[in-house]
Amino acid sequence: MVLSAPGVGTHTTTPQRRPTPNSVRLLASLEAMAEVGLQPDGSICRRGFTAEDRQGRERLSEWMIDAGLSLCIDAAGNLIGRLEGSDPSLPALVTGSHLDTVPTGGRYDGTLGVLAGLEVVRALQDAALQLRHPFELIVFADEESTMVGCKGMAGTASADPSDYTTSNGEPIQRNLARLGGDWDRLASAARRDDAIAAFIELHVEQGAVLEGRGDSIGVVQGVVGQRRFTIRVGGQANHAGTTPMDQRQDALVAAAQVVLAVQALALAHPGDPVATVGKFEVWPNAANVVPGEVQCSVDLRDLDPEVLSALTDELQRRLAAIAESSGCRVTMEPQFSVDPTPAAPALMDAIEVAATELGLSHSALPSRASHDAQELGRRWPMGMVFVPSHRGLSHSSAEYTSLEQCVAGTAVLLEAFLRLDAQLQG
Known part of the structure; x- marks a missing residue:
């Protein structure tokens, strides 16, 4: 026009x-x-x-x-x-x-x-x-x-x-x-x-x-390019008072390890990538219940597509280790990918x-x-x-x-x- x-x-x-x-x-x-x-x-x-x-x-x-x-x-x-x-x-x-x-x-x-x-x-x-x-x-x-x-x-x-x-x-x-x-x-x-x-x-x-x-x-x-994922952590919801600490599958504790792993991932990588957990949801989100499920987002950004691929691969390895040590199910689902x-x-x-x-x-x-x-x-x-x-x-x-x-x-x-x-x- x-x-x-x-x-x-x-x-x-x-x-x-x-x-x-x-x-x-x-x-x-x-x-x-x-x-x-x-x-x-x-x-x-x-x-x-x-x-x-x-x-x-x-x-x-x-x-x-x-x-x-x-x-x-x-x-x-x-x-x-x-x-x-x-x-x-x-x-x-x-x-x-x-x-x-x-x-x-x-x-x-x-x-x-x-x-x-x-x-x-x-x-x-x-x-x-x-x-x-x-x-x-x-x-x-x-x-x-x-x-x-x-x-x-x-x-x-x-x-x-x-x-x-x-x-x-x-x-x-x-x-x-x-x-x-x-x-x-x-x-x-x-x-x-x-x-x-x-x-x-x-x-x-x-x-x-x-x-x-x-x-x-x-x-x-x-x-920069972006890789964004949804991380789902599945544990077992249970009574916060009656469930001993060594018998818990606490999804929130495992998810906290995920957050720290994402931060460590970017800090340890050569160059200057950024990695962020910006969205966090807990279920059932009650004060007297051991959390049974957590869903969070992960946002990875860098100017080099090879760095983004390396970050993604390393994150998958760290999530697998968290799943094994916590006894929780941890999955990573792609949301979207934008090339640099x-x-x-x-x-x-x-x-x-x-x-x-x-x-x-x-x-x-x-x-x-x-x-x-x-x-x-x-x-x-x-x-x-x-x-x-x-x-x-x-x-x-x-x-x-x-x-x-x-x-x-x-x-x-x-x-x-x-x-x-x-x-x-x-």
Whole structure:
């Protein structure tokens, strides 16, 4: 669905200065977008497909048109703004992120990447500079729940509507229509292999690594893969007072050993994987009953698929040992598996050089949270720029990245694209 196609924004005049982000304008955009879905506690609620989500997209659409972008919405509900380049044969340089949030979201998660991309366009227009490549800014649909937007564009989206668990509980078909998408034409959202030259997403780190290191910029090595399992521990429920300690099959005691084994698994492995037991259910969960059954989740994450396989194999061995020593039944059932997506070396280099030339301290790190870039990177060269999150807090009203840090990330994004525009040949 085409929204507009203004005939502005393609200047060939030699710029008088290197384009730079306007900090006042970026701050104004961040504050204006934070008004949409603002809650009494200071958090932001723009769940995917809601009226607030649509309001945010409409507000951004006005800004994009004013910046000279032509707009369309694809079948996956992605809002796409495009600035033509001087060479129509070249594929696009692309940036973007999402505007939807979790129920108590912050004002930077996703939003900064979108508004930084808009500021890149505005800075290019200020400098009257037309890139060789077309430039696109994308707002991906429903990143926080279904990721239907980025998966649709990458061609990895499921064609089965029952595979989508939406935050409002309504069918994905109806939700996509609210954004201007079209479920019946979802396959048409998949871009051609030669449509995109490079995709770079700017995002707040959502962790405390950069702040701890004292670095301004994170050069993301890739988005980690995930292996998630359900662990079931079966013992024998019995009277807590009359069952001697040496005659118990206590499922909770065995499950506690599972939790410690998962922690030890990650700590002992070379590198820096993470392993988490995040969900824990006990039956019958009564003060005077020896627990008879426990169910818990295990989440394993790393950038290397071989590490994930090794962690899984070692976990199975440890569970077998716990079952033997406790006398309980211990089973592990896969929930889902997501492969890692490495960043493209050329894009990492462009980001690192950009940060260096701008005098910004930087270091490499993986992204342990999923992002739209994870799906785009399965098809096209992908890079990510991280900026620090104060105290590592995210998905809450306490989420904070300073204006100086936001501007620094935007400047790196802009400089990296300028370098790629000059270097890439299609």
